[in-house]
Amino acid sequence: MKFTIEKSVISKAISHATGVVEKRNTIPILANVALSANGSSLSMRATNLDIEVSLTVPAEVAVGGEITAPAQLLSDIVRKMSSDVVSFELSSDKSTLSVGAGRSKFKLQCLPTSDFPDMSAGKFTHSFQIAAADLKMLISRTQFAISTEETRYYLNGIFMHTVEDMGRDVLRAVATDGHRLARAQIAAPSGASGMPGIIIPRKTVGAFEKLLDAGVASIDVSENKIRLQSGDVVLLSKLIDGTFPDYTRVIPTKNNLIAIADSDKIRAATDRVSTISSERGRAVKMTFDENNLHLEVNNPDSGSADDDVEIDFPTDQPSIEIGFNAKYVNDILVNIQSKRARISLSDPGSPTLIQDEDGPDVLYVLMPMRV
Template sequence: MQLTIERAALLKALGHVQSVVERRNTIPILSNVLLSAGRDRLSFAATDLDMEMVDEAEAMVHTEGQITAPAHTLYEIVRKLPEGAEVSLLYSGDDPRLVVQAGRSKFNLPVLPAGDFPVMSADSAGARFSLLKEDLVRLIDKTRFAVSTEETRYYLNGLYLHTVSEGGQALLRAVATDGHRLALAETPAPEGAAGGPGVIVPRKTIDQVRRLLDDGSGPVEVQVSAQKIRFEFGQASLTSKVIDGSFPDYLRVIPKGNDKRADIDNAVFAQAVDRVSTISAEKSRSVKLGLDNDRVTLTVRNMEAGQGVEEVEIGYSDEPFEIGFNARYLLDVAGQIEGETATYMFADPASPTLVLDPGDPGVQYVLMPLRV
């Protein structure tokens, strides 16, 4: 294999695929990126056995061929090369090394046979649809903060992507929960999405997709089957296994009869929560909200650090009551609100609270209260 490629093109494609590779691997081949040269293209592939990332870039190919090389090392070398450099890659069967050369810089990297590289099979079954980049970004950004990181409840370690029908309209919905809060975002379902199964997309896959969306433009092709999900971003594609489990019946958690309504200036409220929570105990980070006639009083008590109190004007005319929340969860939800105000729907101090965004009616958040 022998070829020449621009540093910028090589760096972009390598940046996409190497992020899939785990830093520590017990299987040596999984630390490598598969390089395939042919027809004026250099293709890249990396995998962790649960997810496979593929990309390609234009190159001047002198000799076609395949080999694998250490992904992170190769990426760091290319990243540190001067901008505008022409990079040559050379591998001949005589020398078990990949030669990377640019200007006066020359590196020899160990290789492993391309035949040992595991390739993830594609599923032809399932639904296939095209989704606008902006819609996918919104579905991910509005919900992924609520994905659980507890490995014991593995079925919550991802984003539940599925279609529903409401009022005669098909909606593509993303839901995430960690048992303490829930985030839901939906968008009109694109053509072809309605026939697909509901899948739980792993957290790592969601993070990779979000990173790729920052680099790409135009619609994203999505293919969903019961075992796998595939995202295509132009030349790049990401295939991932989905979590084998049943997502809980989240509709039972979303409160329907909360009748105490508070309209709150989101930015002012978030700043107040951030200030008073400065002295909260790090584990619970609990803040008590006292609602009463167009104002809310935020109180945090810490036996060691003292007490913090702040009052914020709100739109509230129901009976006075107190409720406690994890301050970080309040701030996470406040960070997703598009409009100036957020609408909080309360029932009582022990029941879930529903948070709505008047600036984006397609999202809902649920917060479980704390005892304070």
């Protein structure tokens, strides 16, 4: 195997591949990336047994062949090369791969591709195309609420499914950790309706976000796998084998105390007063009353803080005092896209609903705290 390739091309390709390679591997081959040169292209593949990334890029191939090389080491070497063109040559015994550019030359220990695992894609039941911007929105507006509690593994991802909402089919993404819930949706793309509800693992979600480029992405779905193609890159991933809870039961529908507020101002005020809160609880008490939101934190170990933000809260509504985790409040408010947020409350012990003022397609549920 012998080929040359532009540094910018191989750098971008390797960055996609190394994104799924675990830094610590008990199986040596999983630390490698598979390289296959043929014709006028180079194909690359990397996996951690749960996610597989593959892509093909243009290259000038003198001698075809295939091998696997250490992914992270190869990435570091290419990144530091001073020349715009990088050359690769496999030794006759296929034990080492020479990587050179200009006067720099490296020799890497290799492993044969026969040992490299291949994730079987299987049969997909639903296929559709989605604007990359729409898929990014579904991910970015919900992924912060993914649970990190491994015992509740079925919450360790984003639940994606189609459902009818207000007379239209929508593709909906939901994530929750039991303390807050995030839900975002778009009109269901052609071909998505009726797809099985799937739970996309946290790591796959992160890989999706890095992979998505401008334009349109293609998605194939089965009950246990999802495949995403964006540009020349294809990502295949296992899904979480579990049942996502009925999240609709925790979305309040009768919260009749409504506050409209500048989300940036509330976020800034919450951040200020939480400076003095304990790291463990991060509790902030909020009092909604007569077009004013009063924020207060009391920490016996360090002191107290309070702040006020002007809001739209009609005087004919009874005031309400409720406690929240400051971090959870800010995580939600940073994802409010319109200038102002609509905050719907019921009582100090019930969940609060937070939405963009401009529309219902994105909503958040926040559980209260005792303060």
